[in-house]
Amino acid sequence: MLKVFKNIFIIFARHTLQFMKKTEKYQLLYEQIKALLGKEKDEIANMANVVAIIHEAFRFWWTGFYRVIDNELVLGPFQGPVACTRIAYGKGVCGTSWKEAQTIVVKDVHEFPGHIACSSASQSEIVVPIFKENQVVAVLDIDSEKLATFDETDKEWLEKIVGLF
Ligand code: SME
Numbered sequence: 001m002l003k004v005f006k007n008i009f010i011i012f013a014r015h016t017l018q019f020m021k022k023t024e025k026y027q028l029l030y031e032q033i034k035a036l037l038g039k040e041k042d043e044i045a046n047m048a049n050v051v052a053i054i055h056e057a058f059r060f061w062w063t064g065f066y067r068v069i070d071n072e073l074v075l076g077p078f079q080g081p082v083a084c085t086r087i088a089y090g091k092g093v094c095g096t097s098w099k100e101a102q103t104i105v106v107k108d109v110h111e112f113p114g115h116i117a118c119s120s121a122s123q124s125e126i127v128v129p130i131f132k133e134n135q136v137v138a139v140l141d142i143d144s145e146k147l148a149t150f151d152e153t154d155k156e157w158l159e160k161i162v163g164l165f
Contacts, residue, residue, distance in 0.1 A: 026157035029057055030164075037164055043067075046165060047138075048077035054142070054161075055079040061122055062143040066094050068136060073098060076138065083118040092116035097127035098136045103155045107148040119143065126150035128158045130165055138165075 020028065033053055037046050047065045055063035064078025066087060073087040073094055090099040093115055097104045106125040109115045115125075122143040130138040140162050144150070 022153050023157075025057055026153070026161075029053060030157065030160055033161055034164055043165070044077060050140075050161065051077050051079050054158075060142050060149075061145040062119065062141070064142075065130075065138050065140055067138040068098065073139065080143070081119050081121075084116055087116060093125050093127045094139050094141050097129050097139050101129055101131075101136050103128045103159060105150045105152075105155055107150075109143075121145045123147045124149045126154055126158065128155070128162055130162045 033050055036049055036053070040046055051063050051065065054060070060080070062078065062080030062083065064080065064083065065076035066073035067076045068074075071089060073089075075083055075085045087094045089095055091114060093104055093106055093109070093112055096114070104125075104127050106112045106115070106127075109117070109122055109125055112125075122145060124144045124147050126142050126149075128140045129136045130140065140158060142150070142154075142158070
């Protein structure tokens with residue numbers, strides 16, 4: 001029975017999202033993701049669903065995870081066009097976020113030295129690191145085809161969302 005209510009909640013949330021402001025959207029997304037992750041421990045399954053929810057809610061250009069594997073970032077679950085498979089430590093926005101262990105908001109990717117252009121359509125970007133025992137284990141990377149899409153609100157809520165892992 002609980003499962004039925006959970007599913008109704010998720011479907012209701014999907015349809016309501018498109019009419020909401022950014023903060024309200026994130027509030028709802030956060031609850032939706034919390035319910036969806038539940039007790040599921042499989043990291044890839046959770047990343048796949050989180051990416052799908054965020055991507056659908058905001059219709060970003062590209063939404064995905066890179067995981068730290070053998071001292072490199074390796075492409076994980078994503079939605080959007082084909083992307084670079086591996087990114088070195090300290091390279092691009094993703095590698096820099098990993099190295100600095102902090103979220104990076106890029107208003108214009110053309111002004112970020114060393115930005116890796118997986119797609120020429122991408123204009124702005126946010127990368128949020130995910131921590132396990134104080135180590136960065138993955139990053140959430142979101143690209144927009146518009147300039148200055150991301151701000152402090154995205155940073156705050158996306159950090160909260162990846163904190164659910
Ligand atoms: N732009 C990223 C590379 C990953 S793609 O955007 C999906 C970077 O500079 O690290």
